[in-house]
Amino acid sequence: MASAASPLTSSSTPPRYAILVAGGSGTRMGADRPKQFLNLLGEPVLLHTLRRFAQPELGIEQCVVVLPAEQFATWEQLCREFSISIPHAVVAGGETRWASVRRGLAYLAEQPAGLVAVHDGVRPLVSAAVIEQTYAAAATHGAAVAAVAPKDSVRGLAQQGSYALDRSRLRLVQTPQCFELQLLWRAYQLPELPTFTDDASVVEDLQPIYLVPGDYRNLKITTPEDLIVAEALLRAELGAG
Numbered sequence: 001m002a003s004a005a006s007p008l009t010s011s012s013t014p015p016r017y018a019i020l021v022a023g024g025s026g027t028r029m030g031a032d033r034p035k036q037f038l039n040l041l042g043e044p045v046l047l048h049t050l051r052r053f054a055q056p057e058l059g060i061e062q063c064v065v066v067l068p069a070e071q072f073a074t075w076e077q078l079c080r081e082f083s084i085s086i087p088h089a090v091v092a093g094g095e096t097r098w099a100s101v102r103r104g105l106a107y108l109a110e111q112p113a114g115l116v117a118v119h120d121g122v123r124p125l126v127s128a129a130v131i132e133q134t135y136a137a138a139a140t141h142g143a144a145v146a147a148v149a150p151k152d153s154v155r156g157l158a159q160q161g162s163y164a165l166d167r168s169r170l171r172l173v174q175t176p177q178c179f180e181l182q183l184l185w186r187a188y189q190l191p192e193l194p195t196f197t198d199d200a201s202v203v204e205d206l207q208p209i210y211l212v213p214g215d216y217r218n219l220k221i222t223t224p225e226d227l228i229v230a231e232a233l234l235r236a237e238l239g240a241g
């Protein structure tokens, strides 16, 4: 039997890549600048997110950050200001999240195989454990996505009024969303549909999506109160560390 450190084991581990999408405009945040650059405990949101994926134990070979082309200069300036030395590529985003992911994937087109995580640049509190478990599940299942159970009751909208949904059969989807690279590549060659809100919805016609336990702290900074909650969670994390 091969030991955990044997060359057989390490050579069979697929290379890991990450695409951090930060190509949005942050309309719902309504801030004076894109939310990926907002200050979260003294540092830009996107720097927090990038740092999570740069944790050495995750073994990610390449991080691709997707930003609107007109924000490249701002990010370069922030990289200087905050002495960001984490290696990463910067790629221009598109009109929609789908288009931004597609462009991030195009940057990885030369890679023959591996696992790729797509993560929202505005989910800065993702834990190493959730990232690791999502990559590991993708290695086994091809497509794996972090998700949590709804805490509230859920209702669907009807023509007249609304109706109760069985929340035990529902999950709220987060990122990271991890895939075999070639699978995600194939899925993103298909035309964009208005129903694509994430990567799982792009892939699911080709491959069942395995759900991994996510984390309620892995919130997406979308509206102003999310930033307040994120600061509180980060303070608690730093205090506990």
Ligand SMILES: Nc1ccn([C@@H]2O[C@H](COP(=O)(O)OP(=O)(O)OP(=O)(O)O)[C@@H](O)[C@H]2O)c(=O)n1
Pocket (backbone or CB within 6 Å): 021, 022, 023, 024, 025, 026, 027, 028, 029, 036, 066, 093, 094, 095, 096, 097, 098, 100, 101, 119, 120, 121, 122, 123, 220, 221, 222
């Ligand atoms: N054209 C786009 C749109 C979104 N995103 C990214 O996808 C993630 C989730 O999108 P969302 O929270 O909707 O971000 P925004 O589009 O910036 O926000 P809003 O919808 O409020 O304008 C974010 O990290 C966002 O930067 C992207 O890379 N390219």
Ligand SMILES: C[C@](O)(CO)[C@H](O)COP(=O)(O)O
Pocket (backbone or CB within 6 Å): 097, 120, 173, 174, 175, 197, 198, 199, 220, 222
């Ligand atoms: C990808 C995502 O974060 C999963 O919850 C979400 O679908 C993004 O949606 P948005 O409309 O771009 O906020």
